[in-house]
Amino acid sequence: MNAVKASGSKKTGSPHPSRGDQRKPRQHTAREIALQTLVKVAEAGAYSNLQLNRALQDAQLTRQDAALATELVYGSIQQQRTLDYRLEKLVAKGLDKLAPWVHQLLRMSAYQLLYLDRIPAHAAVNEAVQIAKQRGHSGISGMVNGVLRNMLRRLAEMKLPIEEIDPVRRIGLTYSYPDWMVRRWIESYGEAVAEEICRAGNESPHASLRVNSLRLSEEKAAELLAKEGIQASPSKLAAGGLVVSGHAGNLTQLAAYGEGLWSLQDESSMLVAQVCAPKPGMTVLDCCSAPGGKTTHLAELMDNSGRLIANDLHPHKRKLIEDQAERLGLTVVEAVSGDASDLASRYPGADFDVVLLDAPCSGFGVIRRKPEIKWTKSPEDIESIARLQQRLLDEAVKLVKPGGTFVYSTCTIEREENEAQMASFMQRHPSFVPDADWPQQVLAPLREAGVIGVDFSGAVQLLPQHFGSDGFFIARFKRAN
Structure with missing residues (x-):
């Protein structure tokens, strides 16, 4: 309804704007x-x-x-x-x-x-x-x-606290989550941790960026940001990451971003490529790669040397990957499009040193960035996504060469998509064994924060309250020779 009709009256004598009227819209x-x-x-x-x-x-x-x-x-x-x-x-x-x-x-x-x-x-x-x-x-x-x-x-x-005897309803009303979601998290993590998850999911996400290690150091990147009036400090979780303080505006508008000196990426997401730990000269596959954040990180860790196939289902997203690689000066990336479940037939021979499956998921780890997820997802969605993940897992592992590394990751905190998915995976693929030999720069902050202990076996569930970053699950496996 326009403003004239909405007010119920119309000013008489007001001239209609002519074609030559240069007045700007309100x-x-x-x-x-x-x-x-x-x-x-x-x-x-x-x-x-x-x-x-x-x-x-x-x-x-x-x-x-x-x-x-x-x-x-x-x-x-x-x-x-x-x-x-x-x-x-x-x-x-x-x-x-x-x-x-x-x-x-x-x-x-x-x-x-x-x-x-x-x-x-x-x-x-x-x-x-x-x-x-x-x-x-x-x-x-x-x-x-x-x-x-x-x-x-x-x-x-x-503004008084909401008083409810039922913990599901109390947490759901206090932190604004659907009851079914709260109930699942209480069953998985207990009432106290579930409440912390909900509280942390309502916090404003902080901006973080990944420094392009092929072009400059963290210290130099922080100096460049400071010249723009933006304060940044080293990430406590991810090596090569900087956490930006306050409202820094759109960091992609800075000249240094266009010059490929850094990429915008959440700290938890930065860990995925580091867990993959690719070496220069390796042959690497990123099965579900758009928009290219983890792909380009892999390429940087490879010193832009070797072969890196970056696949995504949607053809129009291929250009997103290519654009990111070009901006960062990475020539090792080969962007392709197609169903990840067909990759084994497209690349026969199982000769990839590292395969990453950053799988489609419910996304409950990124609720603070996409809060509508609370209201648009359902338990049925989780079951459907878990079936898709299983299908992609069974195909992706065919591409890992003997002695090679396979990494599975999601940006969710759902056990059905994470720990339970991995338990089922190992039953179906006994030649893949959990690999806890992660880079020390990844393990050290996780141990210090108490996220992992002496029983660490090669998989971690990051919750949003751990580091103020996204909720993420990462598991690494080694294929037997």
């Missing part, structure tokens, strides 16, 4: 951009990070406003169950009767009142009412005003 505010993104994510099933990036590029907001829009989008999606739990007490006719955009507007505004103390309450309420007036009629704006002002009056009560 600049959208951070909250308007956030609302537009939330509606598209909810209605069209768009990925929050991709939709938000497009919206921010089009809007050309200041860095401060872009940070606010980002906070509102991710926070509103992360906390939507808890927000709805609070709003249900204030919306007389029920949330399910609201137009989708009104529901998202109330969620976004309630998020500011309940979670963002630095934002003045009157600013959150007033702009919500203005947006409601522009998009709807006076009745809607009045309802929005009434609900939010009622929340303001009851704010102290609304």
Whole structure:
């Protein structure tokens, strides 16, 4: 509904813009951009990070406003169950009767009142009412005003801890997760660890980058960032990684990124190529490689010497891999496209020194980056994904030469996709034995943090609370000679 119809009136005497009218369209505010993104994510099933990036590029907001829009989008999606739990007490006719955009507007505004103390309450309420007036009629704006002002009056009560006897419901409502997901994690990890997983999944992800070791050192990279006013410190988890402090803006816009001096990558993800430990001159296969982060890391560790096949199912993603390799100056990468389950027939002979299967997964380890995963996945999805992983595993191992290394990784914390998947794998493929002989630079921080102990057998489950990085599972095997 346009602004004229929404207001219920039309200004008379206002001239229509002529073709020669040079007036610029009105600049959208951070909250308007956030609302537009939330509606598209909810209605069209768009990925929050991709939709938000497009919206921010089009809007050309200041860095401060872009940070606010980002906070509102991710926070509103992360906390939507808890927000709805609070709003249900204030919306007389029920949330399910609201137009989708009104529901998202109330969620976004309630998020500011309940979670963002630095934002003045009157600013959150007033702009919500203005947006409601522009998009709807006076009745809607009045309802929005009434609900939010009622929340303001009851704010102290609304911020009290949620008291529930049932631990599943208590954790689910407190941290805004679906009950089925909380129940699975309690069964796998216990109540205390499951609660920590949920809490950590709501934290804002920090930016981290992987220094291109073929071009410069970590120290030099940190100096270059400092000249841009960006503070970075060495990763406590991943060698060659830098953790960026605060809101650094879009790091891909820096000249040094375009020159291939570093890549953006989560610290947990950086471990995968390091666990593979490829040597210069080896023949290596990355089965599911797009967009190319682990592929290019493998190539850097190989000193850009040898042969590295980077496969992805989707042909259009092949260019993503090629572009990354070109930017980083890596000529060893051969990007191909096709079903990973067909790789054994395309590359007969089982002669790869290292094979990496970074498998499709439920993605529960990256919820802080893609919070809509909470609301779009189901238990049935996990079962389906696990079957796909098994099929890919059975094909990928055919490509490992005797004495070669096979690494399996996922960005999830689901035991069905990780530990249980590996137990089943070893029963079907007894020639593959767990390999705990990982590089010491990988093992040292894991031991120091208590993530692995003396019984380490070649597989690790990183949880989001361990290092503030993504949840990741990595297992390494050696094929018997």
